[in-house]
Amino acid sequence: MTPDDSTPIADRRPASRAARLLTFLADRRGAIAIWFALAALVLVMFVFGAVDLSRIQSTRTRLQDAVDASAVAVARIGPQTDAQMDLAGDKILKSEYREGTSKLTVSTFKSAPENSVAVNAQATLDPLVSLIWRGPIKIEVSSLVKRGQESPVELVMVLDTTGSMSGARITALKVAAKNLVTKMTPSGVTNVKLGIVPFGQYVNVGVAARYQPWADVPVDYSVPVTPPCTTITSKTTCQTEKYACTKVNDGVPYNTTCSRNINCVTTPVNPPQQNCPAPYVNKYTFRGCVGSPPYPKNVTDNDTSRRYPGYLNVNCGAEITPLTTNNSKILSGINALTATGETYLPAGLAWGFNMLSAPIPLTEGAVYDATGKNLKPRKAMILMTDGTNTLALNPGSGTTKGQHTAPSGTRTIAQTNGYTTELCNNIKAQKIEVFTVAFEVTDATVKGILLNCASDPAHYFDAADAGKLDAAFQNIADALRQIYIAK
Numbered sequence: 001m002t003p004d005d006s007t008p009i010a011d012r013r014p015a016s017r018a019a020r021l022l023t024f025l026a027d028r029r030g031a032i033a034i035w036f037a038l039a040a041l042v043l044v045m046f047v048f049g050a051v052d053l054s055r056i057q058s059t060r061t062r063l064q065d066a067v068d069a070s071a072v073a074v075a076r077i078g079p080q081t082d083a084q085m086d087l088a089g090d091k092i093l094k095s096e097y098r099e100g101t102s103k104l105t106v107s108t109f110k111s112a113p114e115n116s117v118a119v120n121a122q123a124t125l126d127p128l129v130s131l132i133w134r135g136p137i138k139i140e141v142s143s144l145v146k147r148g149q150e151s152p153v154e155l156v157m158v159l160d161t162t163g164s165m166s167g168a169r170i171t172a173l174k175v176a177a178k179n180l181v182t183k184m185t186p187s188g189v190t191n192v193k194l195g196i197v198p199f200g201q202y203v204n205v206g207v208a209a210r211y212q213p214w215a216d217v218p219v220d221y222s223v224p225v226t227p228p229c230t231t232i233t234s235k236t237t238c239q240t241e242k243y244a245c246t247k248v249n250d251g252v253p254y255n256t257t258c259s260r261n262i263n264c265v266t267t268p269v270n271p272p273q274q275n276c277p278a279p280y281v282n283k284y285t286f287r288g289c290v291g292s293p294p295y296p297k298n299v300t301d302n303d304t305s306r307r308y309p310g311y312l313n314v315n316c317g318a319e320i321t322p323l324t325t326n327n328s329k330i331l332s333g334i335n336a337l338t339a340t341g342e343t344y345l346p347a348g349l350a351w352g353f354n355m356l357s358a359p360i361p362l363t364e365g366a367v368y369d370a371t372g373k374n375l376k377p378r379k380a381m382i383l384m385t386d387g388t389n390t391l392a393l394n395p396g397s398g399t400t401k402g403q404h405t406a407p408s409g410t411r412t413i414a415q416t417n418g419y420t421t422e423l424c425n426n427i428k429a430q431k432i433e434v435f436t437v438a439f440e441v442t443d444a445t446v447k448g449i450l451l452n453c454a455s456d457p458a459h460y461f462d463a464a465d466a467g468k469l470d471a472a473f474q475n476i477a478d479a480l481r482q483i484y485i486a487k
Contacts, residue, residue: 055125056137059102063123064141066097067107071119071145074109082110089119097123102139112144119143152191152377153480154323154365155184158352159337160385160439161198161317164250166339169386169439172466176473177334183477185327193325193364193377195355196333198317199348200341201391204288205361206319210310214361217310220285229276238264250342251390289316291347292393298350299422301357301430308361316341323355323364344391345383345449346419352381353427368430380433380480382473383453388446389416417449424453435476437461439469 070093074085089109097104102125112118124136157177165173177196185192197203210217238261245258290308292298297306317340321333351362356379358367366377392412428434436450436459447462454460461472 056139059100059123059125060139060141063097063102063121063139064143066093067119067121067141067143068145069096070107071109071117071143074119075117075145085109085111085117093121105138116144116146119145152193152366153184153380154193154195154356154377155380155382155480156195156197156323156352156355158197158199158348158381158383160200160343160345160348160387161337161339162200162250162341162343162387163339164252164343164387166249168466170337170339172469173384173439174334174337175466176470178331179470180473180477181327181330181334183474184481190325191377193323194321194327194330195323195352195364196321196330197348197351197355198320198333198337199344199351200317201344201347202289202291202311202314202316202341203347203351204316204319205290205308205351206288207286209288209290209361210286212361214304214307215290215310216307217286217290218312220283220312222284223282224279225282226279227277229274232269232273232275234266234268236264236266238262251387284312286310286312287315288319289314292350295393295419298346298393299419299426301350301353301426302359304359320351320355322362342390343385343387344393344416345385345389346393346416346423348385349383349420349423349427352383353423353432356381356427356430356432378433378480379431380435380476381427382435382437382476383450384437384439384469385446385450386439386441388441388443388449389413389420392416393419417445420449421452428455433459433480435459435461435479437463437469437472439463440465 070089073092074089086107086109090107093107094104102123105122105124107119107121109117109119120140120142122138122140124138127137157180159173159177161170161173181194184194205215209215240259241262242257242259245256246253247256247258248254288310290310293306293308297303300306318333318336318338321329324330354362356365358365365379368379369376390413392415424434434453434455436454438447438450438461440463441447441450451457451460461468461475463469463472
C-alpha cells in the first residue's frame with residue numbers, strides 16, 4: 001500500500017473540493033471580464049450616440065437657418081418660374097449653408113399658394129456609431145415664406161426729371177423705378193397702390209385738370225398776327241465757326257460745342273425787294289403745368305380752399321400718375337419720363353403729399369390713420385433728386401424765377417430750401433414714411449436737406465451711380481414689402 005493509498009478517503013475529499021472551487025472561480029473571473037467588456041461597449045455606444053444626437057440637432061438648426069434665409073432671398077427676387085426659382089435658390093442655399101461633416105443632398109424651391117415660396121431641403125450626416133444608425137443620417141427641413149403686405153401700402157415716387165437728369169441718368173431712373181414696381185407687386189399682391197410725381201419747376205397734372213375746382217387756369221385763346229411788310233435793301237452772308245464752350249443745365253455746368261458767325265459780308269439788294277410774311281395765329285393753350293399757391297398753402301395738404309395756378313404755353317415734365325393698383329398705368333408713367341426744366345423740390349413734395357392725402361386735389365389716397373398706431377394703410381414717399389434747388393417762388397403768381405446769380409427781393413434759394421424742409425416736416429407729421437435718394441449729388445447742402453427730410457438716417461440713400469440708385473430702390477421695396485417666414 002502506498003502512502004497515498006493509506007490516506008483515508010474522507011481526508012482526500014477536501015482537496016478535491018478546493019480544486020473545483022479554484023476552477024470555478026477562474027471561470028467566473030472570465031465571465032465577469034466579458035460582462036465588463038460588453039458593458040463598456042454599450043457605454044461607449046451610448047456616449048457616442050448622445051454625441052450624434054447633438055450633432056443632428058446642431059445640423060438641423062444650421063440647415064433650417066440657411067433654408068429660411070434662402071427662402072427669404074428668393075422671395076425678394078420677385079416673380080419667377082419654378083425652374084428659375086429652384087436654380088436661384090440652390091445657389092443661395094449653398095452659399096448660406098456651412099456643410100462641415102454634413103452634405104447637402106436635396107433642395108427644392110417652388111411657388112406656393114397665397115404668393116408664397118416653399119422650400120424643402122435635405123442633408124446627410126455620417127454618424128460616429130454606425131451600428132445604431134445603419135448608414136448616413138438624413139436630416140430634412142422645410143420653410144414657407146410669404147411675400148406681400150399683411151396691411152395695405154400706398155407709395156408715391158416723387159422723381160426729379162429736370163434737365164440735369166437727361167441721358168444716362170433718366171435711363172437709370174426708369175430701370176430702378178420699374179424694378180421697384182416688380183418687387184413691390186409680385187403675383188398675387190393686390191393691396192399695394194403706387195403713384196408717380198415727376199417734377200421740375202412745375203408739375204404736370206394733366207390737361208383735363210383745368211376743370212377741377214382746385215385749378216386756376218385761364219381759358220385757351222388765339223391771337224391772329226399779320227406781320228408788317230419790310231423792304232429789303234441789303235443782305236448779309238456769314239461763315240459759321242464752332243468752338244468749345246460751357247453751358248448750364250438745371251444749375252449744372254457742362255461742356256459742349258457752340259457756334260458763331262464770322263467773316264460776315266453785307267451786299268446791297270438792287271432794286272430793293274418787298275418782304276410780306278404770311279399771316280399766322282399765335283395759340284395759347286394749357287398743357288397741364290401748374291405752379292404753387294402762396295405760402296403757407298404751398299406746404300400743407302389740408303386746405304381745400306387753395307388753388308393751383310395753371311399756365312398757358314408752358315411745357316413741363318410727364319404727367320403725374322395718381323395712386324393706382326394698375327401696374328400697366330404705373331409702368332406707362334415711368335416710360336413717359338423725360339428730362340426737362342429746372343429743380344424746385346417743393347413742387348414735387350407738395351404733389352406727393354397731395355397724392356397720399358384723402359382731401360382734394362387728389363382723392364385716391366386713404367384717410368390717415370387717426371390713431372397713428374395701426375398705420376393702415378402704410379403710407380410712404382420716395383423723394384429722388386440729382387441736384388439742389390435752383391429756383392424760387394414768386395409768392396404772388398406761383399411762378400418760379402431763376403436765382404443762379406444774386407437773389408433779388410424776397411425770392412431766394414434759402415426760402416425755397418425752407419419750404420422744402422417745412423414740407424418734409426409736415427409730411428412726416430402725418431406718419432408718412434419718407435425715403436430720400438441723392439442720385440450722383442455732390443452738393444453738401446442738398447445732401448443735408450435730404451438726410452433731414454428722411455424719416456431717419458436709415459431712410460436716406462446716397463446713390464453715387466446707377467447701380468447704387470437701383471440698389472436704393474430695391475432696399476426701399478424690401479423695407480415696405482414685409483416678407484415674413486410663415487412656417
